[in-house]
Amino acid sequence: MTNEIYLLIFITAVCGLLMVCGAFLLLYRGIIKLESPGENATATEITIYSVLKLKTNIAALVLFFIGFAFLWLGFRHAEWRPPSLEIRGKILNVKPNEFVTVSLCGGPWPLPVQNEGKQIFEFDDWVTPTLDQFQLQIGKVGLLPEITYGLMRKRSTGNAKEISKIVFIQGNLASLDPISLNEPAPPPPPLVDKVTNAPVPKVNYAAEN
């Protein structure tokens, strides 16, 4: 859903709340009543553009009903949904049978903690991770460590332009330039095995602690 629809839902909920509060106020002032109407009571009638005609003897209940209906609508649709993100890119020099891993994770979200010269530090703020920064890693088995891109939304730029491999998200789309994978990794060093032929040592880790 777009932000405009969220705004409409919010306004709907506020309208509903106002109607319920207004109905309470009118009841308090005696302008409307919840008592059952007498035989000579005149019904309240509202006509809206000759299309919608409301006629009731218990106006307060109608106000409550409409107000609660608006409130219910607001709460019913007031669910948070993260903004969508579409990522497009092309990886060069990959054979059809080669498997390339592309993984996306949120953050990083650096949270500054100051110890103010003491040995003990405290962090007593709310942690509110945003969905404005992402890390995209592209790699293949047998190559050097993955290529990492930082994806950022425009409004959290800062000095990010100075950092290499930063891609700005335009709307909900992050479009990457053609990607060349890293060089093949050097072969692993020979195994240093001090377990296989070694007798299992007796340990008492707890004694040291």
Added chain:
Amino acid sequence: MRQKTESEHRAFVAVLAAATLLFQVLSATIAQAQVTSVTGIILNNAGMPVPGVRVVLINPPVNFTASSVTNMEGIYLLTMVPFYVQAPYVLQVYWGSQLVYQIYLTRLGEQEPIRLHY
């Protein structure tokens, strides 16, 4: 007489609540005290730090596994390692998916530097 019974009852509930709270605090303290950490550095033949290799700590009898990746200084850190175990921990180093080093740990905490032969 009835009032005295009620006050005794309230005192009993208060003491029970305080004892429960004390038990919880003690349990949490003891639970925290039963873990430690394992840290060290990984070097190559030239004595340079090796970043980006995976270090895994296992103890199969208690089904324990923890892993970490060395940072730019070649340092790894494994936390929340229980030390009340009977069998020794095995520390393994992986180069990608390849096992390149493994050793029994005779003690926890800070380890001797690990040298990979390359």
